[in-house]
Amino acid sequence: MNAVAAVVRTVEATPWVMPTLDYTLLAPVLIVLGAGVVSVLFEAFLPRSARRPAQLTLVFLSLIAALIAVINLQGSRGTAGVGALAIDGPGLILQGTVVVIAILGALLMAERGLDPNGDAFAARASSLPGSEDERQFTARGYFQTEIWAFFLFAVGGMMLFPVANDLLMMFVALEVMSLPLYLLAGMARRRRLLSQEAALKYFVLGAFSSAFFLYGAALLYGFSGSISFPEIATALSAKTGETGLVLVAIALVVAGLLFKIGAVPFHQWVPDVYQGAPTPVTGFMAAAVKVAAFGALLRLLYVALGGLRWDWSPMLWVIAALTMLVGAILALTQTDIKRMIAYSSIAQAGFILVGVIAASPAGLAGSIFYVIAYSFTTIGVFAIISMVRDKNGEATHLSKWAGLGRTSPFIASLFAIFMLALAGIPLTSGFIGKFSVFTAAMSAGDNWLVIIAVVASLVAAFFYMRVVVLMFFSEPTEATATVEIPSVFTTIALAAGATVTVLLGIFPQPLLDLILNAGVFVR
Amino acid sequence: MNSFPWLTVLGLVPLVGSIVVALLPKSKPALAKQLAFAISLAVLALVVVIALQFDGSTSAPFQFVEFHDWIPAFGVTYSLGVDGIGLVLIALSAVLVPITILAGWNDVEEPNTESVGSVKGYFALILALETLMIGVFAATDVFLFYVFFEAMLIPVYFMIGRYGGVQRSYAAMKFLIYSLVGGLFMLAAMIGLFVASAQILGKGTFNWFALVGLNIDPTTQKFLFLGFFFAFAIKAPLWPFHTWLPDAAGASKPGTAVLLIGVLDKVGTFGMLRYCLPIFPSASDFYAPIIIALAVIGIFYGAFVALGQNDLKRLFAYSSMSHFGFIILGIFVFTSIGISGSTVYMVAHGLSTAALFLTAGFLMQRRNGSSLLSDYSGVNKPAPVLAGFFLFAALSSLALPGLVSFVGEFMVLLGTFQRYMWVGGLATLGIVITAAYVLRVYQKSMTGPVGNGLEGVKDLNGREITVLVPIVLLTIFLGLYPAPVLNVVNPAVDTVMTVIGATNPEPTVGLSSTTSEGAQQ
Known part of the structure; x- marks a missing residue:
């Protein structure tokens, strides 16, 4: 991909100069994408019994190596890949978060202890649902391991997304991230039709949004004569009077990113995909895509379009308000826990947008803190959802959660902590997150947006607490699900989610320091 | 000042106790109760130690001060300290x-047909709540x-929702949502306060001492005051923000109701006194007539x-709501006697509420938990001791002279008369109605022919009497000799008066002339 960007740039700039690439700056992404390629080869050439252990080893080793590479870059500030990538403090923090969340997501995906018949994925995604073919594959345990290759490519795309410093790189990252996710969403082993429908919906709408992004990118290029963010910013400040077409361009580009974030009115895919996708994938996607996409949105708005703040902020103001309110209100009516969390994630995206709109260092830091806190809580939420089961697999209907506080007090308490965190109750990470974005917004003078956010928080608190009411204040019934004991994989992910949620609520300062010391985006 | 972190230790003891109680095996409910009781007594002992060291005469109103950075990025500190209030x-x-x-x-x-929680859970929640109650009264940082303030909701929510009566789930949710409405608007106002302090001081702070006397411009003050006051008015509760209280109290166990109304609701009036008045003096002045009318x-x-x-x-x-009207009235008339009276009234109301709810609770337990007044009559024949305590609780509620509630009510009315004679006169009429409903309850339930099914009602046992006697003794002692409370409260009240720039109107009634002089600077 760097080659692609480099080619485009060298076509503009004559004469031809051999680009110099600093491979240490690219190392985190290259490790993960390289592991993705190796993972494809594993699936093709290793004997069946060796595939899963080999894939898991590869995935975890490469992710840990990538994390070390990211930490190693700490303090770097500059561009890489001939300006296509910006390696700076906020970018590295987001990249590191993506890797950590990917490790936790991989732990969820690797889980096989919850279901006697295997993991959450179809043995072979290409076999027809309900066919003899499918039955045979499952019965003989012929599981394909291509999910891991998809997973690694998606992670690679997510790591590129927040550091992409030009429009083309951002588009490539968007696609590298999204295409494997579309496929992963369709690979559930149970309720396969629902899962495949979700995947198709995600793909079609996602393709639409990519087209929006690309069209907007073309217009921006036409206006500024460059695809690089800093140069776009320069062009925008130089030609101030001629912004008519630029506004259309901004609207299109931003819409493409808002789709990935799940902001209203680009949110229709969220509930279906969250519900249909295999739960570990939903958890990984819900957490990591938010981190990557908010990183990209922040960089685009702050670096390339920072000069037009007064043009885009009213638009985002309306979108943030709508996202918070629509997400929170629609979540009230849900009866399926995965759909409810899906709408909740829409509302949460709105809260993060409140910080984005502030367009200040405090807004940047607040949004990053919020999205990190949110992603860990989300991993924990989906870890528990994957554990609550009845004889038909995961019991996602809310009525089956009644009385869980009596039958499994520990897990129910953890889930209650996650709900309190999402509702923004003090002593959880969610409260500090809300506090930091609200403070940033109010410092920027967006008082009314904060008031709307407060009202939306209240509505949201109602449906989060409804789950707590169900679990703790109701008697268990015949239909109440049981909490299956997971293997060490899910246990680690759950423990990490819960620990971070509580620790960031009580001692947020170390992470805040890290974010604040990272400074702002490089220009 | 001594450097030993008394207040932190005081808060930690019940917290650790709560965790230990929660970790006890389910099969030993008796041990959980005994342990919880022992811990709460240890906390009481610690409070006595602290109170004895408290110097009521010193000019520094806040003592046992602790100060540590917590979240420097937001100017948040972990700072504790107590004044007399x-x-x-x-x-x-x-005590409660x-x-x-x-x-x-x-x-x-266990097993209990009504509630779904375990025995140890209830007692662990009470102890966790005690930590938060201590914290809320000791915090000198608005963020802290x-x-x-918000964390307190969670144990109460579970105490109502898991251990309450038929309507528990509904009542718990209503309680939570009402409180969150207030809390979230307070959050917005708190952030606004932070931003305003950043504009004035250059760097935002939540430190109470830095925020007091910060001359925030009056328009901003009016908005921020509303955010804070709204939260406190719901908690207190002030009419018309009260509708959650009867449901919550009705669905609670008597013990929960005592902590809810006796202590938690005081956080509302305490918040008005500690935060609304000193930080937003001009807005307090602006809104005082409306608030007095609502009270x-x-x-x-x-x-x-x-x-x-x-x-x-x-x-x-509902009777508590009426009493809270007096407390809020006393705060917003801005006279030393009124504010001192309100503080005394808070204590008195805590004691009388405890006496009423617990005696009534003992009575209800003897009749399958029915709380309907019409189910009871003539109880004083089979259970004279119970009836006697109930009468005492009733008299304490209607502020019989000689009891501490009389001191509070009298001082509030006196303070009100100083400022607004007509309001004082009107409020005094409220006492008459109080007497009417309190005596009506006593007459209906305790006197007359013994009601159906009440013939064999057992009188109070030793444990129940042990519970009520300390309340009775305290009520009488502080009623006859309120000086221990007034001595520590008055300097704090003077500070409040100074900060808000209020002076007592002339002629000052001579009840506590030393206090008034202190405030007239």
Whole structure:
């Protein structure tokens, strides 16, 4: 991909100069994408019994190596890949978060202890649902391991997304991230039709949004004569009077990113995909895509379009308000826990947008803190959802959660902590997150947006607490699900989610320091 | 100042106790109760130690001060300290918690058809709540206060929702949502305060000492005041923000109701006194007439509704609402006597509420938990001791001279007369209605022919009497000799008066002339 960007740039700039690439700056992404390629080869050439252990080893080793590479870059500030990538403090923090969340997501995906018949994925995604073919594959345990290759490519795309410093790189990252996710969403082993429908919906709408992004990118290029963010910013400040077409361009580009974030009115895919996708994938996607996409949105708005703040902020103001309110209100009516969390994630995206709109260092830091806190809580939420089961697999209907506080007090308490965190109750990470974005917004003078956010928080608190009411204040019934004991994989992910949620609520300062010391985006 | 972190230790003891109690095996409910009781007594002992060291004469109103950075990025500190008002309310909590635990000894039994929680869970929640109550009264950082203020909702929510009566789930949710409405608007106002302080000081702060005397411009003050006041008015509760209280009290166990109304609701009035008045003096002045009007309406509304109630727990909730009208009135007349009186009234109301709810609770337990007034009559024949305590609780509620509630009510009315004679006169009429409904309850339930099924009612046992005697003794002692409370409260009240720039109107009534002089600077 760097080659692609480099080619485009060298076509503009004559004469031809051999680009110099600093491979240490690219190392985190290259490790993960390289592991993705190796993972494809594993699936093709290793004997069946060796595939899963080999894939898991590869995935975890490469992710840990990538994390070390990211930490190693700490303090770097500059561009890489001939300006296509910006390696700076906020970018590295987001990249590191993506890797950590990917490790936790991989732990969820690797889980096989919850279901006697295997993991959450179809043995072979290409076999027809309900066919003899499918039955045979499952019965003989012929599981394909291509999910891991998809997973690694998606992670690679997510790591590129927040550091992409030009429009083309951002588009490539968007696609590298999204295409494997579309496929992963369709690979559930149970309720396969629902899962495949979700995947198709995600793909079609996602393709639409990519087209929006690309069209907007073309217009921006036409206006500024460059695809690089800093140069776009320069062009925008130089030609101030001629912004008519630029506004259309901004609207299109931003819409493409808002789709990935799940902001209203680009949110229709969220509930279906969250519900249909295999739960570990939903958890990984819900957490990591938010981190990557908010990183990209922040960089685009702050670096390339920072000069037009007064043009885009009213638009985002309306979108943030709508996202918070629509997400929170629609979540009230849900009866399926995965759909409810899906709408909740829409509302949460709105809260993060409140910080984005502030367009200040405090807004940047607040949004990053919020999205990190949110992603860990989300991993924990989906870890528990994957554990609550009845004889038909995961019991996602809310009525089956009644009385869980009596039958499994520990897990129910953890889930209650996650709900309190999402509702923004003090002593959880969610409260500090809300506090930091609200403070940033109010410092920027967006008082009314904060008031709307407060009202939306209240509505949201109602449906989060409804789950707590169900679990703790109701008697268990015949239909109440049981909490299956997971293997060490899910246990680690759950423990990490819960620990971070509580620790960031009580001692947020170390992470805040890290974010604040990272400074702002490089220009 | 001594450097030993008394307040932190005081808060940690019940917290650690709560965790230990929660970790006990489910098969030993008796051990959980005993341990919880012992811990609450230890906390009470600690409070006594602290109170004895408290120097009421010193010019520094805040003592046992602790100060550490917590979240420097937001100017948040972990800072604690108590003035006389905070100390008195911490003492009230520390007294009421062991009483509640002992009174609720057999309230949650396993298996229980009504509630879904375990025995140890209830007692662990009470102890966790005690930590938060201490924190909320000891915090001198607005952010820290808010954290305790909101976190307090969670144990109460579970205490109502898991251990309450038929309507528990509904009542718990209503309680939570009402409180969150207030809390979230307070959050917005708190952030606004932070931003305003950043504009004035250059760097935002939540430190109470830095925020007091910060001359925020009056328009901003008016908005921020509303955010804070709204939260406190719901908690207190002030008319018309009170509708959650009767439901919550009606669905709670008596012990829960005592902590909820006796202590938690005081956080509302305490918050007005600690935060609204000193930080937003000009806005307090601006809104005072409206708030006084609402408080007077509350006095009458609560009293009239109580007059027509047939459900004992709801009746006491409405009566509390009427009493809270007096407390809020005393705060917002801005006179030394009024504010001192309000503080005394908070203590008095805590004690009388405990007496009423617990005696009524003991009575209800003897009749399958029915809280309907019409189910009871002539109890004083089979259970004279119970009836006697009930009469005492009733008299304490109607502020009989010689009891501490009289001191509070009298001082509030005196303070009100100094400033607004007509309001004082009107509020005094409220006392008459109070007497009417309190005596009506006593007459209906305790006197007359013995009601059906009440012939064999057992009188109070040793544990129940042990619970009530300390309340009775305190009520009488402080009624005859309120100096221990007034001595520590008055300097704190003077500070409040100085900060808000209020002076006592002339001619000052000579009840506490030293106090008035201190305030007239």
